[in-house]
Amino acid sequence: MNIYQEKNVKILRTPILLVIAAVGVVSAAVVFSAVTFAQSGSDMPNSVISQGYESKEAFATGTLVSYVGGELVASSTQNSTKLLGIVSGNDLVELNTGQVQVATVGIATAYVSTVSGAPKQGDPIAPSPLKGVGMKAETNGYIVGIAQDDFSAATNIYAADIKDKNGTTTTVEVGLLPVRIQVSDYSISDDVVSPYPDFIMQIATTVAGKEVPVLRITLALVILLxxxxxxxxxxxxxVRFSLVSIGRNPLAAGSVRKGLLGAIFLAVGVLVFMVASLYLVLTV
Structure with a gap:
């Protein structure tokens, strides 16, 4: 390498580093923002909104309730289509006072049973034969939300007896478990087990503000890749083209530098487009 080539290579180091630094900084900012956003969302378990309803009976905090015939009643498999939410405590954001408060948005503690097996984190929770108590959804129907922990972490566990159609009595466990409220008509065929780590699911859920299907997360990861x-x-x-060009024509440093600056804007433009596409895929 002669003195002109060495000088021009040194001149090119700045724009080359700018390309790498610009993309690196923006990428790091995007990742940091996503992780921070997910962490902030997971650190807000009490961000719950509850609505007051008139009721002739009292309900324990954590009871699943339905609104039938203008009255608040404990939910069961018989009135699951009228499912409303989860009875909440007084430490939540209330829209009315002096009434039974029913949490309809956010994460609340609910009574969940092992009628259909011990629920695991991510399982949909539906009303069970036990009034006011949920269970892991096994068939199509309305659910109150998604379990946020395994049943092994449940508190206030007690035993309860239920009878099947044949009159056989079975003893199950009931306990309090955090549930992300998401009252909806659930289809078991749409429940795809996620192959991704929990932190990826958490980031996707936090960015979208709702549960994101596995297929959408897969598409987002493909776009990212x-x-x-x-x-x-x-x-x-x-970078390779710039070094080769300088080696062949040391006097072309100015033009090569402009090309590198163009590469900077193009790379950043691709990054911005990628981030926008990821957001649309997860939220729309």
Whole structure:
């Protein structure tokens, strides 16, 4: 390498580093923001909204309730289509006072049983034959929300007896478990076991503000992978082309530098487009 080539290579180091630094900083900012956002969402378990309802009977905090014929009643498999929410305590955000408060948004503690097996984190919770108590959903129907922990972490556990259609008595366990309230008509065929780590599911859920289907998360990860590959190729090809060009024509440093600046804007543009696409896939 002669003195002109060495000088021009040194001149090119700044724009080359700018390309790498710009993409690196923006990528780090996106990842940091997503993780911080997810952590802040997981640190807000009491961000619950409850609505007051008139009731002729008292309900324990954590009871699943339905609204039938203008009255608040304990939920069961018989009135699951009228499912309303979970009876909450007074430490939540209340829209009315002096009435039974029913949590309809957020994460609340609910009575859950082992009627259909011990629920695990991520399982949909539906009304059970036990009045006011939920269970892991096994069939299509209305659910109150999604379990946020395994039943092994439940508190205030007690035993309860239920009878099946044949009159056989079975003893099950009932305990308090955190549930993300998401009253909806659930289809068991839509329940796909996630192959992804919990932190990825948490980030997707926090960004979207709702449970995100596995297929959407898969599409988002594909977009992320393709975007990072494109950005990596842009950096590699622009740097390689610049060094080769300087080696062949030392006087072309100015033009090469402009090309590198163009690569900076192009790489950042791809990154911005990728982030916007990820957001749309997860939220729309």
């Amino acid at each position: 393709v975007g990072m590959v494109i950005i990596g190729l842009l950096i590699y090809t622009s």
